[in-house]
Amino acid sequence: MEHPYIPNSAPRVKAEMLAAVGAADIEEFYADIPESLRLRRPLDLPAPMRGEADLVRHVEGLLDRNTSTRDALSFLGGGSYAHHVPAVCDEVNSRSEFLTAYAGEPYEDHGRFQALWEYQGLMGELLEMDVVNVPTYDGFQAVATALRMAGRVTGRTRVALATPIDPALRSKLDDYLRGAMTIGGPLEGDDLAAVYTAYPTYLGVVDPKTPEYVAAAHAAGAVAVVGCDPIGLGVLAPPSSFGADIVCGDIQPLGIHPHFGGGHAGYIATRDEQRFVQEFPSRLFGIVPTAVEGEYGFGDVYYDRTSFALREEGKEWVGTAAALWGITAGVYLSLMGPAGMAELGEGLMARCRYLMDALASVPGIEVLDAGVPHLKEFAVRYTGKTAAEVDDALRDRGIHGGVVLSKTFPELGESALYCVTELHTQADLDRLAAELKEILA
Amino acid sequence: MEHPYIPNSAPRVKAEMLAAVGAADIEEFYADIPESLRLRRPLDLPAPMRGEADLVRHVEGLLDRNTSTRDALSFLGGGSYAHHVPAVCDEVNSRSEFLTAYAGEPYEDHGRFQALWEYQGLMGELLEMDVVNVPTYDGFQAVATALRMAGRVTGRTRVALATPIDPALRSKLDDYLRGAMTIGGPLEGDDLAAVYTAYPTYLGVVDPKTPEYVAAAHAAGAVAVVGCDPIGLGVLAPPSSFGADIVCGDIQPLGIHPHFGGGHAGYIATRDEQRFVQEFPSRLFGIVPTAVEGEYGFGDVYYDRTSFALREEGKEWVGTAAALWGITAGVYLSLMGPAGMAELGEGLMARCRYLMDALASVPGIEVLDAGVPHLKEFAVRYTGKTAAEVDDALRDRGIHGGVVLSKTFPELGESALYCVTELHTQADLDRLAAELKEILA
Amino acid sequence: WDESLIFEQSTPGQRGVLPPALDAGIAESVGDATASLPPALRRQKPPALPELGQQAVLRHYLRLSQENLGADLNIDVGQGTCTMKYSPKVNDQLIRSHKLARLHPGQHDDTTQGVLEILWRMEKMLAEISGMDRVTLQPGAGSAAIWTNVAMIRAYHASRGESHRDQVITTIFSHPSNAACAKTAGYEVITLYPDADGYPDLEALKAAVSDRTAALLITNPEDTGIFNPRIKEFVDVVHSVGGLACYDQANANGILGITRARDAGFDLCHFNLHKTFSTPHACGGPAAGACGVTGALAPFLPSPTVEFDGERYFLDHDRPESIGKVRPYTGVAPNIVRAYSWIMSLGAEGLREVAEIAVLNNNYLLTEMLKIPGVSAPYAKGKRRIEQVRYSWEELAGETGVHSEDIGLRAADYGVHYWTSHHPYLVPEPATLEPTESYSKADLDEYVAIMRAVAEEARTDPETVRTAPHRSSVHRNREAALDDPNVWAVTWRAYRRKVLDAS
Amino acid sequence: WDESLIFEQSTPGQRGVLPPALDAGIAESVGDATASLPPALRRQKPPALPELGQQAVLRHYLRLSQENLGADLNIDVGQGTCTMKYSPKVNDQLIRSHKLARLHPGQHDDTTQGVLEILWRMEKMLAEISGMDRVTLQPGAGSAAIWTNVAMIRAYHASRGESHRDQVITTIFSHPSNAACAKTAGYEVITLYPDADGYPDLEALKAAVSDRTAALLITNPEDTGIFNPRIKEFVDVVHSVGGLACYDQANANGILGITRARDAGFDLCHFNLHKTFSTPHACGGPAAGACGVTGALAPFLPSPTVEFDGERYFLDHDRPESIGKVRPYTGVAPNIVRAYSWIMSLGAEGLREVAEIAVLNNNYLLTEMLKIPGVSAPYAKGKRRIEQVRYSWEELAGETGVHSEDIGLRAADYGVHYWTSHHPYLVPEPATLEPTESYSKADLDEYVAIMRAVAEEARTDPETVRTAPHRSSVHRNREAALDDPNVWAVTWRAYRRKVLDAS
Structure with missing residues (x-):
């Protein structure tokens, strides 16, 4: 043949x-x-x-049998987000030169090294932190590794959770920390390696107590690890500003489509202190002079801590990860700039608040944590119908409703997590409220 | 702002x-x-x-309000064709370097010159002709210019049409030749500048007499101009093999989407004789040695015949045209190769014949010219219903029927022009026949 | 790279892409369908196309693309009068949808309401921008639009029994297609030259007009960038003898929302959607043109037009006075959608900003360029320019023997385009720079720095400039071969026969 | 290009893309929603991101892309054990559809039947290719798949009350992630070295196994390209003590349809969809991994699995023994769809052809490489290899002082990649070439010619090789800075502080 x-x-x-x-x-x-x-x-x-x-x-x-978030109005979030992806992001990441490259040297692959180093730097500005890794697989891996880093830094083994976290992330942590660290317990104690705080929380809350959780970690001699959706940092203070030691999370919201779960990439950021830097399993690209004055070269910082170099003596393990999404997030931040990130964050908070208000007025819906600030997500409790029933009814009307929480957060009752993005118009939000009013009538 | x-x-x-x-x-x-x-x-x-x-x-x-040929089974042809476009064609023509380039010199734009010169060469192999132009706007312009070239070569002013042509093309010719040449009359006479033959004809026929029309032109001292859909040349003899002097047409079928009429590009090919070459208004790229031994350079052949060089003293006029589609057609021919073009042509003829047979068996349909070979298109006459009624009924069933001919070819009665492509499966063709049977029952 | 020819990369038996297999049922039913062909019409020998695997084809064209300098990759202000502005990627993304790419132009209007609405809305917007009554989007590019206008002028006079009008007047700084289209349509061409101030000569026009005058085809500002303040007088002179006035608006970028063709009395005008409305130029097409006309000319517009009955958009083919088709179907749809999207992203305020910044950029560039010793801007000394400037390196050439063309080829070594512009070279040693609104101040400064560096090289090391390029894919062509019928080779076949087999 | 840093291109006030404006009704209704934030959580100072126009951002990244050498652009057979095969463009086109790209992974199964069917069909195909009972597609890459297998091994033993098994055995030529994942999961790692013939040492394995053995993690063929014919004995030895055998099939390309993991008795295996099933490697991810297991291990697969009830595909989250999540949702869907499309374009016969031609290419390359003076292929002299060969330049290095790394950097000057391969350098002066089925004979000949040319240069002009690259975007790094905490700079912030401000 x-x-x-x-x-x-x-x-x-x-x-x-x-x-x-x-x-x-x-x-x-x-x-x-x-x-x-x-x-x-x-x-x-x-x-x-x-x-x-x-x-x-x-x-x-x-594929035509799928109904995408372009085909139906969607309020799904909970870890994957259908924010607008600027066309330039798609253009750059579909370039053959980037899409099909792999493990070249810093010379013939200078562009990849520079683009990823710039990504690190752009994230550094957003986070106001000096060290950011080449992306790992996804936010789950980033959190899991950040916690193990905290364990190695402190020599302790317990992680305390300050806020509600994604149950799927919890499952990942259970597997990844097993045998090495335990999860749970109070935000204090000699055994405390880390306090983990989600910012915003899985339920969308920008918890006013977040700085207190960080302080509690420090008081216990533990590392404060903050999981943070970077999309909000045009309006939200960067966790470093209130003392977070390790900030981590997923960059999927930054110019990357959901890709049915294929758009994830994890970031881990720390201060530029050797005790943190030496614990990264990931690659860290650095800028470096070359044989020719004035040229910028790039290469691996402190390579001899990785499993590439040391096999089982390295820190955890490292393979390839999600470099292309790192480049893409860099393109996104370059396009958005400070003004874009600020406008975006303001727009998200405004839409979120508007929808919270609108749903609060629907009989049969109770908006949870309505009194505290939210970035783009919030949970509701349904009275009268199950969350699955409401979800089915919305789907019949061409709407992807919020993530159903009834099984994962039984303590909330029949509940769901609604998410807005900057793509939602007032008409979209009003439509949801109107449909829910009918469904719950 | x-x-x-x-x-x-x-x-x-x-x-x-x-x-x-x-x-x-x-x-x-x-x-x-x-x-x-x-x-x-x-x-x-x-x-x-x-x-x-x-x-x-x-x-x-x-755009979502459109129903594309991907959304509905389509049998539309008649000058625009929804053949398969290999992904590599789209990849190459969406490269920023090609998409946004314009009028650079043969040095910093070496790639464009080489790609277009190669396009000319690939078409030259397909057509077995030595001179092919950088694409003009569309096949209509190519035919119109080919006929005016024939007028200039012969010093005569009449064009005889040997075969039925696209009525829209006729409209273009009426405008473009007005004042300079007349259209019609017998395939003989001292005033005859050109015989124009469509191969296949607008009604899809591969007219066995085509070589005779060419011979008639030569007998009258006229130029034989053949309009030819290049997609069939894996199985059809190139017009040069039976003496055509100028071959012209549209390359849209060669790896270019219909783009609602935006995918057209015209080619004109001749033998390498100065009397023809000097009459091209278009650019002709040539290969040329450079200052460095062994390098291939490219540039404009015989530039001082164009209106760029001579304004109104040049041959007709030239602006930019459809270079990107020329590059794309080159990619297509490179991908297809001789075996691909042969298989494609065989497949088109087989599907066309199959559908002709299938529709011939539908009561209320008469297949026209059923006894002669067809490449991919054929006309049918409806008895009992108007062509518009049939077209409406097909559309209701999710099918784009063939181009309705009732107004443009009233002599054929209530008729339509059906087109197959290599994308049609047996099931598609059977479905059309079954729907028509119901509609015409 | 210096990539070899694709013809040199062939290996027999390799395949790049496979067509769909024929269903067995079809094959059984019809047998060998090609058997019905008479032997003379059956291809005997397969075409000698190269045979390559898919990756090899892709690699070849990707490498060629990297040997090409698109506007996306450089400070592209030196393409003569043809500078390309930024063509937004989002618009490219929109037109790639199968809802447009795989839309057959012969579909029933009921299945193309979306694109028809865009065509209709685009016509309305361009009518407002030009002040004209109707606009056609059918022409495939700027020159085709010029042809379309000439054809409408011809049809207009013919409809009034005035086919004796056999002269068209144009100016030497108008695009050559104005003269060439008029000639091709059967007109005698009269060309006006600039007066001492660089304006087209009004007295010469007055001397030229007569009852033989069909039309004036004129650009304003011309490629010099100078706006002709007496443009309305030109129009009036032509109207006074019964001629039509046709405005080549290829240079409209600097006057969007500032002044309109209709306001100066023009009967027809045309835009290049690729120059003014941002569609990419695609290595030289497909582009897209648009012609605007007054109501008096509207019956002659190409067929079909796009109409709206308040509920439904439809194509109107029933236009008895139309010049007919200038192109298949209704125009270069992807570019029309791109241009529509571009205007929709800017609005009235944005278009005005486009014009103002384009003009600001141009005058900034002018100021900086004139600081380079050896450069001048002929005509209208000290005046502001609109969208572009035709510069002259005459002084530098006189001093160093280095020509404008050499400077352009040397500029390529610095990674930018530079084109010497159209024949005839009325301005000696010309170079036309047109920065548009797309380039930042930093970009313009960099471009000027390159020009300054090359000019200095012309003085200190003229040989380097004269033998440029040195850092391009290839070196300077031995151009004689391109004009010699014995060796020119437009195809690989011809090259094999005339060059390879001969040596 | 040598493109500057994007941080150096900022101009205050420029915008790259604008977010949608907020509808006036929302703004009126909620006012300033950020006012609800406590001051400590309200950003006080905007992030110091650069400010650029859209075209400038695009140009920057396009230029960087041209400074990068993708597999599409070169003869990419020198990426160590990580050669990328041709990743068909049609598959890229398919996954760009909004029907996949804009599909939210949390959607109800009723709205994702298409992609679930592809996941389900893909699992079935990989099960057939490996002989395993179930396959998960959740892992994000090869190393994540190794981790997943280790986690399942740990869960399996735990479920049987055998958590005392605390040792994992692997081989030195297996990917470092095998050792590192086992260690991270809490295992003690025992590493086997090759015997004199280059095979993993069976006697050493026999000595290593015990009731503490949790599993053997092994590759076959290893990166040497030598197939271990006693692989079943290795598996049997481990099974005999109650351990599991886990097959790292990153190197499966040469044995598709030839031999299967299950046939040799393995309990678990994994594939890299990017290495063997053609998905692009994207500068180092996202990739995709797949783990195959026997029925005994199936309960421990990550959650959810994809199931089919005969009418409808659905995600099964109810898996009490599962190790849980190794990644959000169900895997890297675009790569799974690409890999699915690739297999569907080839079928059984095609996969076998892939394997056979990959092996033919490798042995051809071996033959030609060994003709270059100074090259050797350690171990198993004279034997055929499967998919790749680890070569040694020891002889050349001894003769010339030029190291394998230098050769690689000089190869970059010829426009190809060459990677010296993984630590530890058991083979002196190593280079691993893996041609896959994607490269033509002409490509392989060209690659060998480059190696020969560089080897000759090493003899005639070693300085040129030692100081390479000369034709890349940049020259050789002063690497010391990368390991010095005082000057290393991972971000622009750090660079400003530690380098710019310090000087």
Whole structure:
């Protein structure tokens, strides 16, 4: 078979190459594989679609069965966000040069190193912190690693949770910290390695006590770890301003589509102190002079702490992660600038408040924590109908309702987490309120 | 206002620049415009959508009202074709470097020159002709110019049409040849400048007499101009093989989406004879040695025939045209190769014949010219219903029916032109036949 | 890279993309459909296209793209009168939707209401911007729009029984297509030259007009960047003899919302959507043109027009006086949608800002350029300019023997374009810079710094400039081959035959 | 280009993109919503992000992209064990649809049936390819898949009350993440070294196993490209003491359809969708990993799994023994869809062709590389290799003093990548080449020619090689700064403070 992806499948070429290596046939290369391990039948896979157009029709046909957040008005958040993605972000991250690059050196891949270093620097300005890593897989991994870093820094093993956190994140932490650290308990004690605070919390609250949690950590000799959605930092004070030691989270909101969960990338930021820097498992790119005066070079800072360098003696482990999303978030922050981030944050808070007010007036809905500030998310409790019923009814009306919380936060009752973005118009928010009024009537 | 597209709209920059040029305000630059010509009110335009997301929502909202050939099974052709566009074609023509380039020199724009020269060469192989132009606007312009070239070559003024042509093309020719040449009459005579033959014809026929029309032109001392859809040339003999002097047409089928009429680009090809070459108004890129041995350079061949060089003394006129589509068609031909073009042509003829057979069996449909070969299009006559009625009924069933011919070819009765592409499966064709059977029952 | 020719990369048997397989049922039913072809019409020998795997094709074209300098990648203010402004990426993204890309232009209007509404709204906006009554978006580019205007002028006079009008008047600083289209349409062309101040010569116009005058085709500001304050008098002179006045508005960028074609009395005008309304120029097309006309000319607009009955948009093909088609269907839709989106992102206030900043940028550039020894700005000394300036390096050339073209090729070594501009070279050693509103002050400063550096090199090391480029993909062409019929080679076939086989 | 830092390009007041304006009705209704923030939580000083117009941002990143060498642009066979195969553009096009990109992972299953079907079908295909019973697609990359397997191993033993098993055995030629993940999960790591023939030492394994053995994590073929024919014995030895056998199949490309993890008795395995199934590597992620397990391990798979009840696809979160989440939601969907599309374009026959041609390419490259004086392929002399070969330049280094790293940097001057491969450098002066099926014979010949040219330079002009690169964007780093806490600078803030302000 001659296949477009396999140039040397052309028979003449194949024969020529076999002759060059002195092999009678390709089987010869597999001589080391014992017969007992050989699969002597074709794999049982669907018939291929060799024509590109056939493949496109097949896959598009499947994807068309999805109803995206562009197809239906959506109030889903809870860890993945459908903020607007500026076209330049998509343009840059779809460039072949970035999309298909991998592990080149800082010379032929200078652009990648510079773009990621600039990403670190842009995040540094947003967070007002001096050290930011090359993105890890996702915010969950970032939090998990930040907590283990805190464990290594303090030599202690308990993490206290100051605020409600994403139950899925909790599941990740349970797995990732298992055996090394425990989770729970008070914000004090000699065993306390870290206080973890979500800012805003999973339920959307900008908790006024956040600085107190940080202070409690410090009082106990622990590390204050703040999980933070960076999208709000045009209006919210950066956690470093009230003393956070490690700030971490997901950059997916910064110019990256949800991609059904494929848009995540994690950041971890610290002050520029060796006790923190040495505990990063991730790569950290640094700027460096070159052999030619005035040139900026880039390379790995303190490489000999990674598992690439030290295998099991390195800090945790590191593979590749989510570099392209780091570049993308850098493009996003460059486009938005200080004014854009401020306007965006103000717009989110305003829309959120407007929707909270609107839903508060719907009979059968109780807005939770209505008295404290929210960035873009808030929880409601339904009275009279189950959250699943409301969600089904909204879906019938072409709306993706908020994330249902009834199972994950049973203490809240029949509840859901609503999220606004800057894409919501007043008409969108009014429509939701009107539909809910009908549904709950 | 600070706008993302206008960097110097930032007030501080504006003030600095005004100071640098010694101007009090911007009005000063318009001092030469008499007050009577000044518009002293804002333009009456819709309120702008400054947020990129607002703009996207607005424009996507409008475009969503279209039903594309991906949304509905389509049998439309007649000059614009929804063939499969390989992803690599879209990838290359969306590269910023090509998309936003314009009139650079052969050095900093070496890539554009080489890609277009290669396009000419690839078309040359397909057509077996030695001279191919940088694309003109569209196939209509290519035919119109080819005929005026024939007029200049022969010093004669009449064009005879050997085959039915697109009525829209006829309209273009009436305008473009007006005053210079006449259209119509027999394929003979001392006044005959050109015989124009469409291959296949507008009605999809691969007319077995095509070589005879060419011969007739030559017998009269006229130029044989063949309009040819290049998509069929993997199976159809190139017109040069039976003596065509000028071959021309549209390359839109070669890897370019219909774009609602924006995907057109015209080609004109001749033998490498000065009497033809000197009559091209278009640019012709040539390969040329450079100051460094072994390098390939590219530049304009025989530039001093163009209106760029000679204004009204040049051949017709030339502006920019459709270079990006030329590059794209080059990518397409490179991807398809000889085997791809042959398989494609065979597949088109087979599907076309299958659909002709299927529709011939539908009561109320008469397939026209069923006895001669067709490439991908054929006309049918409806008995019992009007073509518009059938078209409406198909549309109700989610099908774009064939181009209605009743007004443009009244002599064919209530008729329509059906087109297949390689995207049609047997099920698609059977579905059309079944729907038509119901509609015409 | 210096990428080899794709023809040199072929390996027999490799495939780049496979067409869909034919369903077995079709194959069984029809057999070999090509068998119906007469032998003379059946291709005997496959075309000698190269054979490459998909990745090899992609790599080839990606490398060629990197050997090309798009406006997105440089400070692109030196493309003569053809500077490209920033073409927003969001607009590219919008037009890639299958809702436009895969829309067949022959679809029933009921299935294309969205794009028809955009065409209709775009017409209304351009009518407001130009002051004209109707606008067609059918022409494929600026020159095609000029042709369309000439064809409408011809049809207008013919409809009034005045086909004896066989002269068109234009100016030497108007785009060559004005003269060439008029000639192609059968007109005798009369060209006006500038007077001492750089304005088209009004006295010469008065001498030229007569009852043979079909129209005046004129640009304002011309490529010199000088606005002709007596433009209305020019129009009046032509009107006084029964001719039409047609405004080439390729240079409209600096006057958006400031002054309009209709206000000066023009009967027709045209815009380049790629120059003024931001659509990308795509290596030289597809672009898009628009022609605006007064009500008197509207019956002659190309067919179809886009109409709205209050509920539904539709194409009106029933236009008996129309000049007919200038292009298939209704124009270069993706560019029209891009331009529509661009205007919608700016609004009236934004368009005015575009004009003002473009003019500010131009006058800033003028100020800085004139500080370079050896540069001048001919005509209208000391006057402000609108959107662009045609400079002259005459003084530098006289001093150093280095020509404007050399400077341009050396500029390429610094990573920017520079084009010497149109024939004929009325201005000696010309260079036309047009900064538009897209470039920042820092960009303009960098461009001027490059010009200054090259000018200094011309004095200190003229050989380097004369033999430029040195850092491009290739070195200076031996151009003679391009004008010699014995060796010019427009295709690989011809190259094989005339050059490779001959050596 | 040598593009400056974006921080150096800022001009106050410039904007890159504007957020949507707030509807007046909202603004009126809520006033300043930020007023509700306590002062300590209200940002006082705007972040010092740079301020640039949109075109300037675009240009900056486009130029950086051109300073980067993607697999699409070069003969990318030298990325150590991490060679990227051709990632078809059609798959990129498919995943850009809003039907995937703008799909929220928390949507109700009824609105995501298309993507769930793809996940489900993909699991079935990978199960067939590996022979395993169930497969999870949740891990974000290869190392995350290794972690996932280790976590499942830990949960498996815990569920059986065998948490005393605290040792994991791996080999030195397995990816460092095998050792590091095991350590992070609390295991003691025992590393096996190759025997004289280059195979992992079976006797050493026998000596290492005990009732403390939780698992063997092993690659086959290892990065040497040598297939370990006694792999089943390794598995049996571990099983004999109650341990699990886990197969790192990052190097699966050469054995697709030839031999399967299950056939050798493995309990767990993982694939890298980016290495073997063609998804692009995106400058180092996002990638995607997949873990296959036998039925005995299936209860421990990450949650949720994708299930099908015959009519409807759904996510099953009710998995009490699951290790839980290793990542948010269900994995890197765009890469899973790409990989699915890739397999669907090839089928069983195509996957086998992939394997065979990858192996043919590798052995061809081996033959040609060994013709270069100074190159050797340590271990198993004269044997055929599977997918890659770890070469050694020891002889050349001894002769010339030029190291493998220098050769790699000089290769960059010829426009290709070359990576010296993982620590520890067990093979002296190593270089690992892995051609995959994506590269043509002509490509491989060109790569070998570059290696030969550099090797010759090492003899004739070693200084040029030692000081390379010369034709890259920048020259060799002064690396000391990267390990000095006083000057390392991970952010612009730190650079300003530690370097700029200090000088």
